[in-house]
Amino acid sequence: MRARQPGDRTRDKASLARDVRRVLLGAGAILLVPLVAMRFTREVNWGPLDFAVAGLLLAGIGSLYVLLARKLRTxxxxxxxxxxxxxxxxxxxxxxxxxxxxxxxxxx
Incomplete structure (x- = not known):
């Protein structure tokens, strides 16, 4: 293992921000599925609260994985x-x- 350099912390923060941004974009992409489906069928009937809860659940679980995966070594x-x-x-x-x-x- 190499010794930590002064710029490592900044690089780690940038990497974390990039990973969380990817999680948020992924959650948004997944939420597009029911949004588009609502335009074509009456079987999917989501309200604003449904989208908010689903987005919070997806983004929360994804962000939690990003944070935990950084701590785990293998x-x-x-x-x-x-x-x-x-x-x-x-x-x-x-x-x-x-x-x-x-x-x-x-x-x-």
Whole structure:
């Protein structure tokens, strides 16, 4: 390992900002799917709150992965945390969509 240089911290911040920007753009791209689908079918009926919650969930999970992956040293650790976060995302999304577990946060 090399010693940390004075410019490393600035480079790390720029890299983190770039990664978070990618997460936000990815979340926005995913949210375009239901937005476009609403134009072509009545089966998809999302309101502004639905988009806000989905965006917060996607951006939050993605940003959390970016932050945690920076702390983990090995690829298996990153895959494990990524898999856990993906499972969390899918379960929360399913609960909000159809009330899979019947919790109070389930949709009506």
């Amino acid at each position: 690829a298996p650790q990153r895959r494990a945390i990524g898999g856990g976060l993906l499972l969390t995302l899918v379960l929360v999304w399913a609960e909000l969509a159809v009330g899979l577990f019947g919790s109070p946060i389930a949709g009506s």
